[in-house]
Amino acid sequence: DSGVTQTPKHLITATxxxxxxxxSPRSGDLSVYWYQQSLDQGLQFLIQYYNGEERAKGNIxxxxxxxxxxxxxxxxxxxxxxxxxxxxxxxxxxxxxxxPLHFGNGTRLTVT
Amino acid sequence: GQQLNQSPQSMFIQEGEDVSMNxxxxxxxxTWLWYKQDPGEGPVLLIALYKAGExxxxxxxxxxxxxxxxxSFLNISASIPSDVGIYFCAGPFPTGTASKLTFGTxxxxxxxx
Numbered sequence: 435d436s437g438v439t440q441t442p443k444h445l446i447t448a449t450x451x452x453x454x455x456x457x458s459p460r461s462g463d464l465s466v467y468w469y470q471q472s473l474d475q476g477l478q479f480l481i482q483y484y485n486g487e488e489r490a491k492g493n494i495x496x497x498x499x500x501x502x503x504x505x506x507x508x509x510x511x512x513x514x515x516x517x518x519x520x521x522x523x524x525x526x527x528x529x530x531x532x533x534p535l536h537f538g539n540g541t542r543l544t545v546t
Numbered sequence: 547g548q549q550l551n552q553s554p555q556s557m558f559i560q561e562g563e564d565v566s567m568n569x570x571x572x573x574x575x576x577t578w579l580w581y582k583q584d585p586g587e588g589p590v591l592l593i594a595l596y597k598a599g600e601x602x603x604x605x606x607x608x609x610x611x612x613x614x615x616x617x618s619f620l621n622i623s624a625s626i627p628s629d630v631g632i633y634f635c636a637g638p639f640p641t642g643t644a645s646k647l648t649f650g651t652x653x654x655x656x657x658x659x
Binding site (some may be wrong): 436438467469476477479524526532534535536537538539540 | 577579581586587588589590591594634636638647648649650651652
């Protein structure tokens with residue numbers, strides 16, 4: 435158990451809808467990262483937060499947004515969903531900005 | 547964007563065999579990390595390397611940070627069925643920034659009895 439908690443575990447929704455994925459980092463970790471993994475693909479970095487502030491952005495679509503709250507949990511919002519957004523979404527956390535990441539077990543999003 | 551190339555892409559080995567996989571980059575990395583991902587789960591950190599030339603072991607796993615800082619390898623000795631999974635190398639890129647981890651393309655390992 436990595437200590438990173440993601441909810442929900444599975445999510446099935448229709449095209450055009452909006453969903454929110456939630457992540458609680460390991461106790462003491464200030465940095466939260468979001469990654470997307472499509473079927474048989476590698477992990478694509480989306481966005482990083484550190485102590486509530488956005489620190490780095492990857493290939494995140496404009497339809498996607500995220501935030502980190504004062505209690506350090508984070509949410510990833512995906513809107514106007516398309517079939518191609520179906521993927522595993524992982525949250526990871528780390529103590530510092532360049533510390534090793536610890537991953538949650540992901541949210542599997544299926545868009546129908 | 548920056549990409550880490552892993553080889554082999556996949557491998558089938560027999561239980562008890564040793565495994566070797568590597569990761570290369572066109573850019574210098576200050577840190578190399580190796581992760582394993584089991585089906586349906588998140589990647590789990592296996593080994594972290596912080597210094598060029600460093601050789602680190604974790605049980606049956608051994609990883610090395612290449613002298614050029616552009617490569618790393620991971621060895622697994624005496625493989626067992628639970629070694630099945632996808633192995634990813636990763637490094638912070640760009641170097642020196644408060645940065646995102648870039649993951650390699652992965653090596654899928656399958657072990658036959």
